[in-house]
Amino acid sequence: APEPELRTRMSVELGRSIGLDGMIAGQSVDLAMTDRPADLGTLEFIHSRKTGALFIASAAIGARGGRPGEAERAAIGSYAKNRGLAFQIVDDIIDAAGLAADSGKDVGKDAGKTTFVSFAGLEGARQLAAELVEASQQALAGFGPKADPLRELARYVLARRR
Secondary structure (H helix, E strand, C coil): CCCHHHHHHHHHHHHHHHCCCCHHHHHHHHHHCCCCCCCHHHHHHHHHHCHHHHHHHHHHHHHHHCCCCHHHHHHHHHHHHHHHHHHHHHHHHHHHHCCHHHHCCCCCCCCCCCCHHHHHHHHHHHHHHHHHHHHHHHHCHHHHHHHHHHHHHHHHHHHCCC
């Protein structure tokens, strides 16, 4: 088990991701935007705080265990942010395409909501997700082959049925 100071930092990281600046903020804005159009900045805010917050916290907590330097932490954060946003875009694509078996939940729930698909269309959303996955992988360039499992997780985002 990590020493107490490191456990404390990990706990703070987790608390920040689910707190008033993380998931709670994203969910609050998401609920406030129900039946109202959102601009792209608001949509990105919502998803970077909801889904993205968990991706970022997971990566940051895992990285802390390896005691990375500031540049390495920033690279891992960039990887997680881009991967999380790509994941949400693919989730929007699956919902719009009506693939319930692929999403593991009811689809069509986003009808009437502003999504990345409503901004860019299906093909545009697919392209944006691919660009974000590419950016997430580029963020790992300095880690060499030891980051291959993270690269595989990023590729999986696009492999989800869409």
